[in-house]
Amino acid sequence: AQRVTQPEKLLSVFKGAPVELKCNYSYSGSPELFWYVQYSRQRLQLLLRHISRESIKGFTADLNKGETSFHLKKPFAQEEDSAMYYCALFSGGYNKLIFGAGTRLAVHP
């Protein structure tokens, strides 16, 4: 079954601390994964997609097929990073996405 698991509902860190938001997936085939971010009461925005291998707002994510993971990392968290983060898996066919439950990142001063 195709599935995305984000094991942490809430991740609370202090400003300047490293951040790692976990994402594991289940998919038979070559996965295509995304991270979306939703700031307070705003629309979801694409943060990263694994095929582009970009670093957006200091965040990076590497696909690890052996561990079936796509963890989101940032070396030094900022208060403006506080948001809801969703990992999503392209499920094939018309760009349908399967979302994880989301992790709320709270960065404290």
Added chain:
Amino acid sequence: NAGVTQTPKFQVLKTGQSMTLQCAQDMNHNSMYWYRQDPGMGLRLIYYSASEGTTDKGEVPNGYNVSRLNKREFSLRLESAAPSQTSVYFCASSDPGGTEGNQPQHFGDGTRLSIL
């Protein structure tokens, strides 16, 4: 460009009432989607439309109907609202199979729907 526009932004209904949520996109995307967002469950796909004139069920279609009115517009209808349908509803669009391969979805601002 406005991107994906949803109306209304907020709505309160009584159980049994009907309502249509509107969505329009100005990016000339072929595919459109409706999701519901519930705490602890992420976003779940209700219906999607791969192209104008086609619609298909997603993960949680029961209690909903959709209409792809034209390439720009994709509406979601609740025929007889139930408290379990209290949620935030997001519309999205994308252009799968474009020149850069599968494209990410672009989302609207959402509609907060409360059913009493």
